[in-house]
Amino acid sequence: MNTKKNLLKISAMVGLLFAFTKLANAQSPNIYVCDEGTVTLGYVNNEYALEVGDKVIWVKWDEATGTSLGGSIEKTYNGSDSDVNFEIDGSSLTTNGEHHYRMYVIAVDPNSCGSDLSDPVEVYKLPNLNLALSATISAYCEALDDNPETSQPTQSEITATTTPDEALPAGILLEYAWSAEEAVGGPADIALLGTSTDNSTTATELTNTFTMTTTTVGVYEFSATVKYAALAADGTTKIKGGCETSVPEEGKQTVEVTAKPGVPSITVS
Structure with missing residues (x-):
C-alpha cells in the first residue's frame, strides 16, 4: 500500500461527480448554490486509490486565516466513492457569500498515515x-x-x-x-x-x-x-x-x- 502523502483534489457534484480544479488566483467560485440547492463534494486522486477503511476528513476552511473553522466531518470508505461524499444543503449555509472546504485522507493501514490537505473548494451561497x-x-x-x-x-x-x-x-x-x-x-x-x-x-x-x-x-x-x-x-x-x-x-x-x-x-x- 502506498503510504506517501498525496495531494488531493476535491470535486463537486449533485447526482454525478464533476471535477473542479481550484486554480491559483482564481476569481470565481467553483460552484454556486441557493437555499433549494445541494452541492456534493467528492474525493478524486489519480495517484492514490482509497482502500476499505480509509477515512476522508472534510473541514470548513477560513481562507483569510488559513485555519479550520472546526466541526470536521469524517467519512469512511467502504468500497464506493459515494461513501466519502460530503453533501452541503444550501439552506444549511446561514450566511450568503463564500464558503471554503478542504479535505484529507487518513489511511487505515499500516500506520494511519495522513495525507496533505487538498486545495480548497469555494461554494458560494446566493441570496434569496x-x-x-x-x-x-x-x-x-x-x-x-x-x-x-x-x-x-x-x-x-x-x-x-x-x-x-x-x-x-x-x-x-x-x-x-x-x-x-x-x-x-x-x-x-x-x-x-x-x-x-x-x-x-x-x-x-x-x-x-x-x-x-x-x-x-x-x-x-x-x-x-x-x-x-x-x-x-x-x-x-x-x-x-x-x-x-x-x-x-x-x-x-x-x-x-x-x-x-x-x-x-x-x-x-
Missing part, C-alpha cells in the same frame, strides 16, 4: 430573490384610430424587477417566465398576448419586460417568476437550485384592453 411588477398603463384601446383629434395607446409594458437580498456576483444569470389570466375565461395563452425580453445568457439582468399588444378585448392579470439559471455566464460554473420566486398575489398587474367605439353618424334635422 424578490420580484415585483409595474405597468406603464393599466388600459389601452383595442385598435388605432384614424381621428387626428385623439391619441390613444395600443399597448402596455409590464416590467418585472428583481431585488436580491444582497448584491449578486458578476455573471449570475436569471431566468424569467410570464403568465396571465383573463378575468373571464381563466388562464390565457401568454404567447398570444405579446412578447417578453429574452433571458440574458451573458450578464445579470435584474429586469425583464413583457410588451402586451393583444387586440382582444378583456381584462388580463399578469404574473411572473424569476429563478437562477443552471449555469453562470461563463457557461461552466454550476448554480445548484433555481430558488424560483413568484410575484406576490397583491403584486400582480392588471391591464384592460377596451373596445374601440364604432364610427358615429351625424343626423341633420
